[in-house]
Amino acid sequence: MTLAEFAPAKINLYLHVTGKRGDGYHLLDSLVVFAGIGDSVSVAPAEHLTLAIDGPMAAGLAADSSNIVWKAAEALAARAGTRAGAAITLTKRLPVASGIGGGSADAAATLRALERLWGITLPAADRHGLALSLGADVPVCLAGRPARMSGVGERLEPVPALPPLWLALINPRVPLSTPAVFKARQNCFSDPAALETMPRDAAHLAALLAARRNDLTAAAISLAPEVATALAGLAACDGCLLARMSGSGATCLGLFASAEAAAGAARTLGALHPGWWCESAPMLT
Numbered sequence: 281m282t283l284a285e286f287a288p289a290k291i292n293l294y295l296h297v298t299g300k301r302g303d304g305y306h307l308l309d310s311l312v313v314f315a316g317i318g319d320s321v322s323v324a325p326a327e328h329l330t331l332a333i334d335g336p337m338a339a340g341l342a343a344d345s346s347n348i349v350w351k352a353a354e355a356l357a358a359r360a361g362t363r364a365g366a367a368i369t370l371t372k373r374l375p376v377a378s379g380i381g382g383g384s385a386d387a388a389a390t391l392r393a394l395e396r397l398w399g400i401t402l403p404a405a406d407r408h409g410l411a412l413s414l415g416a417d418v419p420v421c422l423a424g425r426p427a428r429m430s431g432v433g434e435r436l437e438p439v440p441a442l443p444p445l446w447l448a449l450i451n452p453r454v455p456l457s458t459p460a461v462f463k464a465r466q467n468c469f470s471d472p473a474a475l476e477t478m479p480r481d482a483a484h485l486a487a488l489l490a491a492r493r494n495d496l497t498a499a500a501i502s503l504a505p506e507v508a509t510a511l512a513g514l515a516a517c518d519g520c521l522l523a524r525m526s527g528s529g530a531t532c533l534g535l536f537a538s539a540e541a542a543a544g545a546a547r548t549l550g551a552l553h554p555g556w557w558c559e560s561a562p563m564l565t
């Protein structure tokens with residue numbers, strides 16, 4: 281018996297840094313959605329824990345206890361008090377350290393898959409705490425649906441229904457470390473900016489988002505100037521309603537009202553920048 285879970289890319293449609301906690305973690309306000317492109321995690325019964333990694337982005341990722349998939353499995357086993365093992369396979373399609381939460385999505389998919397394999401149902405608060413202990417982005421990835429994320433990532437609220445939307449996702453293949461980007465930013469803060477109106481369509485959503493920002497963009501560009509090139513390239517594509525960086529970068533997203541327009545942008549930028557990761561996908565609603 282093998283059980284598989286999809287680990288979709290996490291996209292920050294806006295990301296405001298609203299403050300800083302005493303422990304150095306930043307307070308955020310973000311509209312988080314998921315894309316129909318991602319990694320996958322499959323699990324099968326086994327006596328011990330093992331991890332194998334395949335897929336186009338597997339290179340350089342260690343299949344040992346430093347991998348967040350392994351950490352998620354160990355943390356769940358400890359919390360549930362089980363000594364069961366599992367043979368885990370991670371198929372890595374998302375670029376590593378790229379602002380689209382690949383590791384967080386993998387951790388969340390691992391928790392979901394192992395809960396099924398091991399027959400575990402944790403109380404909701406324990407499950408949430410376990411996810412947060414793995415990373416600030418893991419709770420939203422575990423919830424797996426569009427949400428307003430605040431606090432350091434622990435507060436999740438439902439958002440108004442979002443219209444159909446397609447994304448071009450462009451990564452210049454420069455890994456960016458999340459702590460390094462937070463460290464490089466100017467020490468100023470934004471107001472929270474929840475979406476209060478239900479967007480009529482993709483263009484309306486883009487207009488609402490245009491009044492918001494990703495507050496980590498300047499810091500990411502200071503470390504990886506290619507981010508600015510990706511944003512300008514996306515903005516110049518036919519049908520691009522908004523170009524923005526996701527998370528701490530370097531992946532940038534273009535918002536489009538059709539699958540064809542998003543795919544066209546990914547093709548155009550892929551042809552201009554061989555070696556960049558240029559994909560398109562629907563937003564999952």
Ligand SMILES: C[C@@](CO)(OP(=O)(O)O)[C@H](O)COP(=O)(O)OP(=O)(O)OC[C@H]1O[C@@H](n2ccc(N)nc2=O)[C@H](O)[C@@H]1O
Pocket residue numbers: 292295304305306307308310378379380381382384414415416417418431432433458459462526527528529
């Ligand atoms: C910035 C965001 C936005 O969604 O996305 P990514 O760029 O990672 O995809 C996330 O908050 C990242 O979440 P995640 O990658 O899980 O962060 P963690 O592993 O918990 O923390 C890594 C480091 O990032 C910084 N950090 C993270 C989250 C936060 N709210 N404040 C922070 O200052 C801290 O320096 C921390 O040591």
Ligand SMILES: Nc1ncnc2c1ncn2[C@@H]1O[C@H](COP(=O)(O)OP(=O)(O)O)[C@@H](O)[C@H]1O
Pocket residue numbers: 341346347348349370375376377378379380381382383384386456458527528529
């Ligand atoms: N399964 C995993 N996938 C991606 N990165 C992982 C994984 N396990 C551990 N990591 C480490 O986590 C760091 C953050 O990676 P990732 O989650 O892809 O980035 P981001 O937080 O920018 O979206 C990387 O530097 C990588 O070494």
